[in-house]
Amino acid sequence: MRLWQRLWILFTVIWVLVSGLNAFTILAFSDGPIEQQKAARPIILGVVVPPVLYGAGFLWELFRRRRSRGK
8 A cells, every 4th residue: 555545544534533523513513404504514525525635646646657657
């Protein structure tokens, strides 16, 4: 496993934990349904950001691999 993949796993665990705690806090202490809708943003970001960053890391690795072959 490459270093960037290990760092991605660490980031993903921390990111999902913090966004989940944020969403849980919003849901636990909100008074009405309008305030509970604010929890959707941390939930969506908690699910979307890690795959996007993995894709960026994967593309970066491909770019570096192709660049090193050209030399």
